[in-house]
Structure formats: C-alpha cells, structure tokens
Amino acid sequence: xxxxxxxxxxxxxxxxxxxxxxxxxxxxxxxxxxxxxxxxxxxxxxxxxxxxxxxxxxxxxxxxxxxxxxxxxxxxxxxxxxxxxxxxxxxxxxxxxxxxxxxxxxxxxxxxxxxxxxxxxxxxxxxxxxxxxxxx
Ligand SMILES: [Zn+2]
Numbered sequence: 001x002x003x004x005x006x007x008x009x010x011x012x013x014x015x016x017x018x019x020x021x022x023x024x025x026x027x028x029x030x031x032x033x034x035x036x037x038x039x040x041x042x043x044x045x046x047x048x049x050x051x052x053x054x055x056x057x058x059x060x061x062x063x064x065x066x067x068x069x070x071x072x073x074x075x076x077x078x079x080x081x082x083x084x085x086x087x088x089x090x091x092x093x094x095x096x097x098x099x100x101x102x103x104x105x106x107x108x109x110x111x112x113x114x115x116x117x118x119x120x121x122x123x124x125x126x127x128x129x130x131x132x133x134x135x136x
Contacts, residue, residue, distance in 0.1 A: 002049075007035075007047070007049065007052070008035055010049055011035055011049065011052045011053070011054050012026070012033075012054050014049075014054070015053070015054035015083075017033075017054070018054070019033065019054065019055050019056035019059055020036075020053040020054055020055060020083035020088075021053070021055055021056075021059040021063070021081060021083070021109065021113055021115065022056060022058075022059050022099060022113070022115045022120070022124075023088070023099075023133075023134075024056045024124070024133070025127075025132065025133060025134070026054075026056075028127060028132060028133075029056065029057070029123075031056070031057035031058070032057065033054060033055065033056055033057065034054075034055050034056075034057060034060040035052050035053075035054065035055075036052065036053040036054070036055040036059070036060045036063065037051055037052065038051050038052065038053050038082055038083060038084060039051055039067065040064070040065035040066075040067070041065075042065045043065065043067065050084055051084070053083040053084070058113070058114070058117075058120065059113045059115065062112060062113045062114045063080065063112060063113050066080060066112050067079060067080060068080060068108065069108035069109065069111050069112035070108060070111065071104040071107045071108050072107050072108075072111055073104070073107060074104065076104065078104045078105055078107070078108035079105060079108070080105065080108060080109045080112060080113075081105050081106065081109040086105065090102065090103065091103045091105050091106035091109070092106050092110075094128075094135050096121075096125050096128070097120075097121040097122060097123070097124035097125025097126075097128060098116055098121050099115045099116055099121075099124075
C-alpha cells in the first residue's frame, strides 16, 4: 500500500504534471494543483491510483462531487470525462485556446468544469503562443 506522498507522486508523474481535464501544466498558475477523486468520496470513491486524477484548482473546484453533466446539444444527462477510462484526444481537441468537445462526454465536461471560461481560454492561448502549453 502506497503512502499518501507516494500516491501523490505517482498521480502527479503519471499525469506528466498537467491537469488531466484541461491539460494545463502545473506551475503556470498561482493556484496549486489538486488530487481529484474521479468518483468523489461522497459517492464512496476510494483513494486509489485508479480513482485519482491530477487536476488544476479550477477543474477540481468546478467538478466538485459531480459525476455527470448535461450535454448542451441533446440535454441528456451525460457522465463526465474519466481520466483513467477515457482518452483525452477522443473527447477533445484544441482550437487556439479553446478546448473543443468531440463527444457528448466532452461537451458535458467542458460545461461543468467551465473549461472555456473566456479568462482561461485567453490564458491558454497566451501560454500556447509562448510555447509553455504543449498541444500534443
Ligand atoms: Zn484543469
């Protein structure tokens, strides 16, 4: 059984020190990154590598204990992006600083986590132009 610090190190390095939802690299904002319970503890999500994701303050805060959101195109309740089960590129792509959804899961996630708040999109675009935000 990993110690809490070993677990945090594993999760951080596995994510290559980037937010697993909006891909923001750690250290480029004033706010510290967090260890997101993908299935929140309130829903009995365990503190295990399989249920943890590395997330920026904003994504983790807006996600809160949510497991799902509404797909803005269909109005359907749709589960959120799951960093351990889903591949980012299958659900999202970039259009300059805007994170574009490719699927209902992508749309619900961007909406709940407010990933395309104009301030965040502008910040990402500036970081991309400065070569500090990889778009791979
Ligand atoms: Zn994020």
